[in-house]
């Protein structure tokens with residue numbers, strides 16, 4: 001956790017650190033969630049506070065259900081996830097809206113406009129409306145902490161789960177945060193039966209639907225006096241309605257204008273909106289992604305402009321808002337220069353690489369999934385042909401197989417990481433067996449949830465709070481659901497995996513291949529003594545066979561014909577491949593690829 | 606000191622950019638400034654381009670530096686310095702770590718690493734300050750401290766006393782690496798002034 005800023009009593013924290021602190025100050029005692037950028041560090045930070053139980057759930061739906069349970073038992077509970085995680089958790093969300101809460105229940109959802117680390121951009125505010133839940137939207141880390149505390153008061157006072165919407169520019173921004181007192185919940189922890197409220201059979205649910213409607217009315221009144229909805233009167237020519245990070249951009253681009261800043265984006269304070277609208281000549285709604293506020297304000301019969309000016313795609317910024325509203329481009333003096341892109345790449349020695357190298361050789365359609373291994377899509381591996389959402393790989397391969405029939409045999413495989421398989425791949429595996437496919441499913445078991453920063457998962461053998469835990473036996477699990485052929489291979493053994501994959505792909509029954517080797521960045525692997533490889537460049541003929549792995553430790557050094565000749569090589573040799581011994585971790589994948597014995601195992605490092 | 610400013614940090618995932626931006630931010634905060642920093646995690650960290658925006662002043666709203674308004678660019682890799690050109694203005698100063706990290710297309714022989722990048726920058730009238738962060742850190746005995754050499758160079762351009770930076774480093778760097786880091790910081794500071 002970050003220590004206090006040198007000369008300030010205040011802290012300087014990221015939005016996620018601030019949300020963890022807010023949860024602690026709100027007296028949250030149970031928190032569950034599933035990692036996902038940009039939400040992950042909330043639970044990681046919260047797990048370091050005393051007196052809060054935190055856990056990684058296998059997916060967001062389970063995480064939210066755990067939080068609902070804790071709330072039913074009277075505890076203040078938190079669930080965290082990224083925007084797409086809320087799709088997974090949407091089912092319990094919509095009905096928890098009906099049951100309401102006992103202890104305060106807050107769901108923090110972090111959006112990722114511009115898709116810095118996501119497969120789509122979606123506007124989570126739509127869920128607040130659809131599930132009829134209040135939603136708060138802070139604009140920076142300091143507000144994030146305060147709003148989370150307020151969210152718990154709203155939750156208990158109005159008997160409702162509360163959504164708090166974060167985003168990349170709150171979660172991963174650092175700013176000043178003022179520590180506060182620890183709150184006390186009025187709710188006592190204990191079992192209290194309330195079947196009419198908690199058992200959502202149609203008869204009860206119809207009653208609760210009415211309670212939800214009444215709650216929405218009460219929240220609508222609350223919104224009018226809520227201190228975090230505020231009009232900052234300025235110049236009356238132009239008024240803005242905005243919320244979250246968009247507010248910051250408006251303040252910077254148009255410091256003189258009148259602004260209604262909404263802390264609560266559902267429900268909306270209609271009277272306040274009218275007050276601003278009546279007080280200014282021109283009303284503009286500035287919001288990221290969907291015309292969420294704009295549509296609702298227009299439905300109130302209020303004239304305003306929004307998405308006709310403000311982009312609906314990607315993040316906003318001060319420059320974007322200024323240009324959209326006033327037409328003034330920023331002070332840009334230098335045009336961009338065309339440069340070689342620098343996409344991310346799997347680490348040197350990543351166990352996934354050996355598998356994708358072979359999938360490329362096998363020329364199959366690879367139904368992919370989400371994780372570090374999605375980078376197998378990039379050249380030179382170029383071995384992923386689809387990737388939709390977490391857990392989708394197995395179902396998509398099954399659907400393709402049913403559509404293709406005989407013609408598809410041995411042509412489609414699915415790849416799925418350990419965490420992703422547990423998240424939502426298992427159901428699809430059951431389906432594949434049950435509905436008689438002959439698919440080959442590859443589980444990439446690197447013992448950790450790597451992509452999001454190495455969170456433990458049910459296969460890792462430890463928990464978020466650092467306790468030892470059961471580690472799922474994937475082989476037994478697959479057999480238990482009816483897979484007869486389960487084989488485990490070391491993905492660093494290039495020739496062995498090729499053989500195994502070929503056999504299993506040709507097989508006329510479902511088979512699972514588990515590639516098992518820890519990610520190079522898990523602590524035990526980092527500590528392991530390494531024997532980096534080195535190239536005897538005299539032996540290198542420049543054949544480029546090793547470069548097909550795309551390992552960042554292997555670098556091509558071009559040679560001119562003169563240089564080649566001077567070094568006693570064929571004039572036609574275009575260069576040599578050299579292993580950078582500082583980067584190499586000695587995984588050995590490249591060794592069998594060199595037919596000229598230029599690659600050698602080196603000394604301990 | 607200058608009442609406000611924008612510092613852009615850029616480089617390649619794994620170069621210690623986040624720590625460098627953090628140390629700088631704490632030195633600004635210790636001087637009584639408001640400061641906001643924005644960075645992107647996740648996919649961007651697997652060896653891809655990485656950037657961190659640091660803004661300071663009496664009160665900072667947006668955490669993002671607008672194009673054309675970065676006063677200082679601290680580039681941890683030569684080619685990355687050029688990638689962020691649109692963020693700079695005529696008076697920007699650019700500290701460049703003279704290290705090349707080959708992007709995949711170059712490492713696999715599909716493209717050549719661009720030449721003369723520092724010249725490209727100075728031709729545009731920008732003040733370019735090359736710093737051999739790797740060399741300084743190696744000399745001091747820990748190549749991982751290269752990022753602190755760059756912070757040293759940057760410190761000489763900010764109107765904050767050197768002592769403030771040293772205090773921040775003492776507070777934030779683990780004791781066993783402290784001596785090396787202080788040496789590297791001081792050498793970096795000299796290099797920035799040269």
Ligand SMILES: Cc1ncc(C[n+]2csc(CCOP(=O)(O)OP(=O)(O)O)c2C)c(N)n1
Nearest residue numbers: 036085370371372417418419420449450451
């Ligand atoms: C519904 C949903 N939740 C969370 C994420 C964020 N996310 C992307 S990849 C990933 C984990 C991948 O872990 P694993 O399958 O073990 O693969 P690895 O990265 O370890 O190779 C997560 C949590 C997401 N994209 N979608």
Ligand code: SF4
Nearest residue numbers: 346347350372519520
């Ligand atoms: S973090 Fe682990 S799984 Fe991800 S690319 Fe690196 S080695 Fe592979």
Ligand code: SF4
Nearest residue numbers: 349551584587588590
């Ligand atoms: S052994 Fe080869 S493939 Fe493995 S990390 Fe070293 S250079 Fe890369």
